[in-house]
Amino acid sequence: MKPDPSMLPVLIVLLPLVGGVLAPILGRGIFGWLLALITTGLTTFVCASQLLLIQAQNALTPGFSVSYPLGGWPAPHGIELKIDLLSALLATLVSGMGFMVTLFSRQGVDDEIPSDRRRFFWSLWLLAITGLLGILITGDAFNVYVLLEISSLTIYGLIAMGRQRTKQALTAALNYLVLGSVGASFILIAIGLLYAKTGTLNMADIHAKLLLAPVDATVLTARAFLLAGVGLKMALFPLHLWMPAAYSTAPSAVAALLAATATKVGIYMGMRFIFSVFAMPGDEMLSGGNVFIIGSCCGAAIFFGSLSAARQPSLSLLLAYSSVAQIGYIVVGMTVGHIDAMTGSILHMVFHALMKGGLFLCAGILIYRLGTTRLEDLAGLGQRMPWVSAAIVVGGLGMIGIPGTAGFVSKFYLLKGLILSGHPVLAGMVLLGSVLAAIYVWRFVEVAYLRPAGDTPLRNGLPFEKILPVLILLGASIVLGIQPGVVVDLARDAAQQLLGVTP
């Protein structure tokens, strides 16, 4: 693990940070959007190059990761950026989704944000992406907390900008602020306790020191606080209460960005702390009672999330509750600590980001053209906007996990891992979840195709920048459903690296 001499890793946070600072100065008119587009595009390029580099190196020396000492101070005393395969994969995903949603959002933002606020919108937008990417690539526990708060504070502001459309955006943002801050404070307590125990903040160093010390009450308390805090951030049932209101009232671009990236980063924090910091051989971390508790939360998330989704009055809320259920799938895979389940979990993070991102972009098109996503007003959408409703159905099929969509591939690995590790009940919940998903997807199909067309007037045209990202994201979910090989290999290598299994 020799340090990489190239400056590329630090650019991953530096580019969007600089963009975010420049946006209020340069971002008048169309320039804010252009700046965001260029910045996220460049960041995606850097992340992807790191991903390819690490994948190539990992094939030669398993467990390879890129390390970058900030300011030239070596770890464990300096702050270290540490990118392994999982970090690189998710950083590519987050920056790529950021690029796609930015590309989509020009007219939507013009539509929903008053002109004097737009440059601040793009500033917050880039800073939120900075925070999310930073969490993914840092190797320092306290840095995680700071970057988490950077992304959270900017996201509260972004959600509140939905007040032009509905004033409930303000209460949703405030609700999320209160719960999110409590969650982040819990993570802060956990980091404090870990520091008290080990005297270091570097994650790898904490892990090494924990391995030498017996597990005592301090470590167990730290882990409990950490799981509660991360659970709030990733919106794991029953800590999901902030999420549906936030997703359905935020500006459409923000909802798509959040659904595709923010909760995934929360899950990454959980994975990173559980497997790279706390995990130790012979520890009962991921067996018995803990699997029962987290597994029950996931099962309840899948069950109640899907059922609630079927009862929602609007497409945005339906998609938000569907996310509650999908987070259940992702977390259940990482809970059992089996290599196939972990692969499925990582795959589902990637595929769910593509599909749910695409679906929220479709909801964004509906808001742009109809001004609403209420299911009543979507009657007969199949005739009025055939392509958009077809896209929503394709995304919905992915949510169910029909063979031929990406959702099937990740659920297949999840099921395989859950059964092989001896958790048939959890496997049953995953299957039941697919049936329940069919109910909420059918609700949209019934409204869009089997009802006479409504008379809500259509406004605005459908510009090319809005079609292209939807096509790419949902197209990718189909292509990867048929030819998943590349991503499956990446996810499996990342899972092996995370669990410390040699192939």
Added chain:
Amino acid sequence: MSLFATFNSIAFVVIMMIGLYTLIARQNLVKKTLGLGLFQTGIFLMYITLGVRDGGSAPILQEGADLAYSNPLPHVLILTAIVVSLSTMAVALALIIGVREEYGTIEADEIATIDRAEAEEGHEA
């Protein structure tokens, strides 16, 4: 563990719990925000207590003297956390001003009643 650390350990838990209770039990949004601030202050006290060493002096290197120093790192960390907490309060209060403009009240239960009434009228998506 010194008397100072024992007292602080009890004090920060009490402060955190008062904050958390205020956050959950009060309907007034400003009071909720104050509860959040109190909760975070409790955590700051925890970190500061972590850095204290029996008989330790302020961590300023003195030539020739063989002194025990308190650990400055938790204090530095908590400076960052105080800034974060301050920004959180600022964002929360800004949002509350917005809520007051739109709803005319800052009581969480009254806001919920207004939202429910409007959902029944059905003019909000």
